[in-house]
Amino acid sequence: MKIKAAVLNEMSLPAPYVSSKPLKIEEIDLEGPGPGEVLIRVVAAGLCHSDLSVINGDRPRPLPMALGHEASAVVEEVGPFVDDLRPGDPVVSVFVPSCGHCGPCSEGRPALCEPGAAHNGLGDLLTGARRLSRDGKPVNHHLGVSCFAEYAVVSRRSLVPIDKEAPLSIAALMGCAVLTGAGAVFNGGDVRPGGSVAVVGLGGVGLAALLGAVAAGAETIVAVDRLDSKLDAASALGATLVFRADDPDVVAKVKEATRGGVESALEFAGAAKALELAYSITRRGGVTVSAGLPHPDATFALHPVSLVAEERTLKGSYLGSGVPSRDIPRFLALNRRGKLPVEKLLTHRMPLEAINEGFDRLADGTAIRQIVEF
Ligand SMILES: NC(=O)c1ccc[n+]([C@@H]2O[C@H](COP(=O)([O-])OP(=O)(O)OC[C@H]3O[C@@H](n4cnc5c(N)ncnc54)[C@H](O)[C@@H]3O)[C@@H](O)[C@H]2O)c1
Ligand SMILES: [Zn+2]
Ligand SMILES: [Zn+2]
Numbered sequence: 001m002k003i004k005a006a007v008l009n010e011m012s013l014p015a016p017y018v019s020s021k022p023l024k025i026e027e028i029d030l031e032g033p034g035p036g037e038v039l040i041r042v043v044a045a046g047l048c049h050s051d052l053s054v055i056n057g058d059r060p061r062p063l064p065m066a067l068g069h070e071a072s073a074v075v076e077e078v079g080p081f082v083d084d085l086r087p088g089d090p091v092v093s094v095f096v097p098s099c100g101h102c103g104p105c106s107e108g109r110p111a112l113c114e115p116g117a118a119h120n121g122l123g124d125l126l127t128g129a130r131r132l133s134r135d136g137k138p139v140n141h142h143l144g145v146s147c148f149a150e151y152a153v154v155s156r157r158s159l160v161p162i163d164k165e166a167p168l169s170i171a172a173l174m175g176c177a178v179l180t181g182a183g184a185v186f187n188g189g190d191v192r193p194g195g196s197v198a199v200v201g202l203g204g205v206g207l208a209a210l211l212g213a214v215a216a217g218a219e220t221i222v223a224v225d226r227l228d229s230k231l232d233a234a235s236a237l238g239a240t241l242v243f244r245a246d247d248p249d250v251v252a253k254v255k256e257a258t259r260g261g262v263e264s265a266l267e268f269a270g271a272a273k274a275l276e277l278a279y280s281i282t283r284r285g286g287v288t289v290s291a292g293l294p295h296p297d298a299t300f301a302l303h304p305v306s307l308v309a310e311e312r313t314l315k316g317s318y319l320g321s322g323v324p325s326r327d328i329p330r331f332l333a334l335n336r337r338g339k340l341p342v343e344k345l346l347t348h349r350m351p352l353e354a355i356n357e358g359f360d361r362l363a364d365g366t367a368i369r370q371i372v373e374f
Contacts, residue, residue: 003149005028006067007023008054008055008064011056011063012057017360018356029134031132032079033153035080036082036156038085040093042073044071044371044372044373045374047369048177058293064140066146068147068149070147072172090168093152093159094159095319096318097115097119098110099115111321111322112318125154150374160325170346172371177369179324180208181206181212181320183322185209185212192263196218198282199266199268200274201271203268204345206225207233224243251280262282271298287315289315291316346368347369
């Protein structure tokens with residue numbers, strides 16, 4: 001079938017994107033679902049910095065590529081051997097497909113699925129297929145999803161079915177921002193009721209983590225960003241202390257305000273400087289979690305002795321370090337009860353044609369989470 005999709009043909013075009021138009025809205029071909037695959041009709045697709053990092057060249061991917069990896073959708077048709085989904089079922093996409101039987105999958109860590117990572121790098125589906133093409137030549141899939149499009153064919157293992165009552169515009173955010181941000185808090189952040197936590201980098205992912213920290217009952221919630229507008233948003237969502245990342249005294253100020261630093265500091269900025277800051281404001285015995293995705297060449301220095309003599313932990317978190325098929329329904333249930341109000345992160349809704357303007361807002365920080373609605 002013919003579908004309308006946002007295709008990236010060239011990386012690193014200059015901003016503003018409203019003029020350079022890195023994403024072209026094109027009519028391309030989508031084949032039907034093969035074995036283990038599902039045709040979905042996309043309802044809402046969120047704009048994430050990980051898409052922007054492909055656009056600006058920070059995370060190079062094979063081109064041309066149909067972007068988008070955070071979506072809610074409705075099943076249209078299932079391929080052979082898909083026996084647990086039916087047309088009409090609502091689903092959320094997950095940006096790492098999990099094969100279910102590699103080493104990490106067997107250990108209950110689907111975010112680290114080895115074939116999933118390999119196929120995401122290649123730009124095809126977990127089944128090895130490319131179902132998108134243009135003039136007879138393949139177009140790559142983004143993280144197995146490619147949801148800036150009216151329809152997508154994805155592996156069954158890139159989907160989590162959700163409750164029929166769930167609001168689909170909010171459900172889209174579950175696929176990346178909430179899964180990653182709240183997941184990092186609940187699955188690896190050691191955030192406890194009454195505890196102290198810092199969130200560095202307050203975009204859609206960081207603010208979803210902040211909401212997670214509120215839901216987890218943290219008492220002291222420190223929010224850090226370079227933009228005052230993000231600090232204001234964080235205060236409105238439950239941060240108890242806010243600091244500018246570019247304040248030369250920020251580390252000393254956070255340490256003073258938290259009596260030596262926070263128990264858990266989580267970084268969602270995608271910048272080595274921000275990770276350095278998160279590490280510096282973590283207290284003795286605390287944990288620093290990095291979930292931002294900086295340019296692959298970025299490095300940061302730390303004094304190894306601090307890890308030892310202060311019994312510090314530094315770890316990464318991908319896809320929220322959890323199990324999406326368990327966590328997405330749980331986060332939706334928390335949302336339904338008003339305990340994870342992620343709808344407050346949704347600042348803009350737009351048609352596919354306005355997507356380049358949306359990426360300008362993401363790049364300059366005037367938006368938090370935005371969705372394309374179909
Ligand atoms: N680990 C994962 O599985 C995963 C999943 C999704 C996104 N990500 C990554 O998480 C990061 C955040 O994504 P997003 O969509 O929320 O992005 P975003 O652009 O909406 O937010 C990033 C925020 O970080 C702030 N920031 C930038 N540099 C900073 C610094 N030095 N100190 C403090 N704040 C700084 C920005 O002002 C902005 O508010 C990106 O790097 C993205 O690629 C990771
Ligand atoms: Zn994302
Ligand atoms: Zn696997």
